[in-house]
Amino acid sequence: MSTDLEKDARPGAGDGAADGPTPLLELRDLHVYYGAIGALKGVSLTVPEGQVVALLGANGAGKSTTLKAASGMLQPRSGEVLLRGERVDGIKSHELVRFGIGHVPEGRRVFARMTVLENLKMGAYRLRRPDPADLERVFTLFPRLADRRKQVAGTLSGGEQQMLAIGRALMGKPELLLLDEPSMGLAPLIVQQIFEILKEINEQGTTLLLVEQNASQALQLADYGYVLETGAVVMSDRAPALLSDPRVRAAYLGEAVE
Ligand SMILES: Nc1ncnc2c1ncn2[C@@H]1O[C@H](COP(=O)(O)OP(=O)(O)OP(=O)(O)O)[C@@H](O)[C@H]1O
Numbered sequence: 001m002s003t004d005l006e007k008d009a010r011p012g013a014g015d016g017a018a019d020g021p022t023p024l025l026e027l028r029d030l031h032v033y034y035g036a037i038g039a040l041k042g043v044s045l046t047v048p049e050g051q052v053v054a055l056l057g058a059n060g061a062g063k064s065t066t067l068k069a070a071s072g073m074l075q076p077r078s079g080e081v082l083l084r085g086e087r088v089d090g091i092k093s094h095e096l097v098r099f100g101i102g103h104v105p106e107g108r109r110v111f112a113r114m115t116v117l118e119n120l121k122m123g124a125y126r127l128r129r130p131d132p133a134d135l136e137r138v139f140t141l142f143p144r145l146a147d148r149r150k151q152v153a154g155t156l157s158g159g160e161q162q163m164l165a166i167g168r169a170l171m172g173k174p175e176l177l178l179l180d181e182p183s184m185g186l187a188p189l190i191v192q193q194i195f196e197i198l199k200e201i202n203e204q205g206t207t208l209l210l211v212e213q214n215a216s217q218a219l220q221l222a223d224y225g226y227v228l229e230t231g232a233v234v235m236s237d238r239a240p241a242l243l244s245d246p247r248v249r250a251a252y253l254g255e256a257v258e
């Protein structure tokens with residue numbers, strides 16, 4: 001049983017810039033409000049380059065809000081978002097795409113009336129023109145999308161729409177991909193496929209910050225994990241330690257408390 005939860009085992013080489021390489025993404029003490037209601041109450045987390053970081057938590061914990069603050073969709077009331085050590089909070093989401101942040105939001109939003117190919121080209125709109133190599137990469141990762149490139153996106157299955165949403169984000173050449181519950185509502189076999197593809201995307205060099213209800217699969221893929229509760233980080237550790245932690249198992253893996 002893991003007993004090392006209390007020690008500081010942040011991802012990367014340490015707790016500060018002096019201790020190791022600058023992380024790709026760092027959130028420092030983020031406070032986000034919706035009107036008068038605080039959704040994030042001082043969230044700090046670190047995503048080292050090349051890694052997969054999982055963000056877990058119950059409904060309403062603030063997971064989507066954290067991703068939205070990271071990608072500029074929401075402005076924090078206070079706190080900092082740093083990309084390679086540079087402040088990027090205050091920069092709007094459509095600009096942040098050019099800084100290398102891709103965000104696949106909840107609910108796999110695709111342009112329903114456009115074809116698969118048109119959707120993918122939209123993902124590259126910030127680049128001067130879509131890179132054919134990126135299109136090939138997406139079609140290699142998702143052969144189902146290649147077969148359906150002329151199909152209207154609204155008629156794709158749920159799993160195919162999720163693949164398209166991820167593929168579209170990849171067309172923007174992100175260094176960091178923020179994924180909000182990519183497995184939600186999908187059949188187990190498709191969930192398995194999505195996780196395998198996420199692994200491949202990471203192995204090809206893209207850093208991932210992954211929000212998931214599917215804690216077991218997410219922690220198996222991740223290097224490091226954070227658990228959010230009512231807008232605050234309540235636990236963080238290397239993924240294998242979280243996976244074997246009885247509190248995590250009870251709360252997120254449906255196991256009885258001993
Ligand atoms: N647009 C909004 N207006 C007001 N309150 C909001 C808004 N969006 C989110 N909230 C509130 O902020 C809190 C955090 O929401 P958030 O969507 O980040 O949670 P989550 O962890 O992603 O939950 P879920 O697992 O259900 O997706 C919740 O209490 C939610 O009701």
Ligand SMILES: [Mg+2]
Nearest residue numbers: 063064065106
């Ligand atoms: Mg959410």
